[in-house]
Amino acid sequence: GAVVSQHPSWVICKSGTSVKIECRSLDFQATTMFWYRQFPKQSLMLMATSNEGSKATYEQGVEKDKFLINHASLTLSTLTVTSAHPEDSSFYICSARDMAGGTDTQYFGPGTRLTVL
Amino acid sequence: GQNIDQPTEMTATEGAIVQINCTYQTSGFNGLFWYQQHAGEAPTFLSYNVLDGLEEKGRFSSFLSRSKGYSYLLLKELQMKDSASYLCAVMPASNYQLIWGAGTKLIIKP
Numbered sequence: 001g002a003v004v005s006q007h008p009s010w011v012i013c014k015s016g017t018s019v020k021i022e023c024r025s026l027d028f029q030a031t032t033m034f035w036y037r038q039f040p041k042q043s044l045m046l047m048a049t050s051n052e053g054s055k056a057t058y059e060q061g062v063e064k065d066k067f068l069i070n071h072a073s074l075t076l077s078t079l080t081v082t083s084a085h086p087e088d089s090s091f092y093i094c095s096a097r098d099m100a101g102g103t104d105t106q107y108f109g110p111g112t113r114l115t116v117l
Numbered sequence: 118g119q120n121i122d123q124p125t126e127m128t129a130t131e132g133a134i135v136q137i138n139c140t141y142q143t144s145g146f147n148g149l150f151w152y153q154q155h156a157g158e159a160p161t162f163l164s165y166n167v168l169d170g171l172e173e174k175g176r177f178s179s180f181l182s183r184s185k186g187y188s189y190l191l192l193k194e195l196q197m198k199d200s201a202s203y204l205c206a207v208m209p210a211s212n213y214q215l216i217w218g219a220g221t222k223l224i225i226k227p
Contacts, residue, residue, distance in 0.1 A: 002162075032213065043219045044160070044204070093159045097213065103165060104148060104208065106215060111159040 003027050004096045006109030013084055014117055020080045021112045023094030029074035030096035034106065035067070038091045050077040084116045119143045121218035123205050128224045129195055137190045137203050137221045145210025151179050151190045152204040154220065160204055163190070192223075200225045 003026040013019050023033055033050040048069055049057045056069035068080040077096075081088055091113050095106040121141045129135040141149070148167040152160035166172055166181035166188060178191040190203055205218040 034214070044217055046214065046217075049214060091157075104213065105150065105162060105165055107162055108152075108159040 002098050002105070002107045004094065004107050004109040006094055006112050008112060009110065010113040010115070012115045012117065015085050016083055018080055018082045019084055019114060020078055021092055021094075021114075023077045023079070023096065023109050025075045025096040025098075025107075028096070028098050028100055030077075030098065031074060032097040033071060033077040034095045034097070035069060035077075035079050036093045036095065038093060038111075040091075044093070047079075081114065084114070086116045089114055089116045119207075119209065119216050121205055121207060121216055123203075123218040123221045125219070126222045126224065128226060129192075131195055131197060131225055131227050133195050134191065134193050135195060135223065137192070137205075137223065139188045139190070139205035139218055141186050141188070141205070141207045141216075141218075143207050143209045143216055146183060147208040147210040147213075149179075149181055149188050150206045150208070150215065151177075151188075152206065153201050154204060155201045163203075195225050197225050197227070199223065 005024045007022045031052045035047045036044045038044050046059050047062045050069045050071040052071045058064045071077040091111050093111040095108045098105050123139045151163040153163050154160040164179035171180045176193045181188045202220040202222050204220045206215040
C-alpha cells in the first residue's frame with residue numbers, strides 16, 4: 001500500500017516552455033500533497049503544500065505564478081513549471097500524506113528529473 | 118527556531134551494525150520519521166516513531182526519546198545496498214509539514 005506515482009520520470013524542454021508534472025496517490029486518498037525540489041547533493045527543499053480543493057501554500061521564495069499547483073482530486077496534484085529556464089533544472093519530487101490507520105506519513109513519488117536547455 | 122541535527126557522513130563495514138543519531142529541537146512534536154534515499158532517487162519511508170521506545174522492522178530499528186529530543190536508526194547485518202542517505206524528519210505538533218534533517222550519507226565498505 002501507500003504507493004505514489006509521478007509522471008513523467010524525466011523531461012527535457014526548451015527554455016521558455018512550460019512543463020506539467022503529475023503526482024498520483026494510487027491506493028489511498030491524499031487531501032494533502034507536497035512538492036519538493038532537490039538539487040544535486042543538496043537537501044530536499046519544500047516548495048509548496050497542495051491541499052485538495054483549495055489554493056496551495058507556497059514556501060518563502062517560491063514564485064506561485066511560476067510554479068502552478070492544482071490539486072483537483074483526492075488522488076492527483078499537478079505542478080506546472082511555467083516559462084522554464086535552465087536554472088529550473090532540478091529533481092522535483094512529490095509526496096502524499098496518508099492518514100489512514102492512525103498514521104500520518106508522507107510517501108514519496110519516484111521524482112521527475114527536469115532539464116531545461 | 119526549529120532544528121534537526123544528524124551526522125553528515127558515516128562509514129561502516131558490510132555485515133556490521135551502524136547507528137545513525139538524530140537530535141531535534143522543534144516547537145512541538147507529532148512524530149519522527151526516517152527515510153532512505155539512494156543517489157538520484159526519491160526518499161522511501163522507513164519508520165515512524167511517535168511514542169518513546171524502539172520500533173523494530175526487520176534489519177532496521179528506530180528509537181525515540183521525546184524527553185531528550187533524540188532518535189536513532191539502527192541498521193543490522195549491513196548490505197552493500199544499504200549505502201544511501203538517511204533522512205531524519207520531525208512533524209511539529211502545530212504543522213503537518215515535516216522539518217527535515219540534512220541527511221546522513223552512509224557508506225558501506227566490503
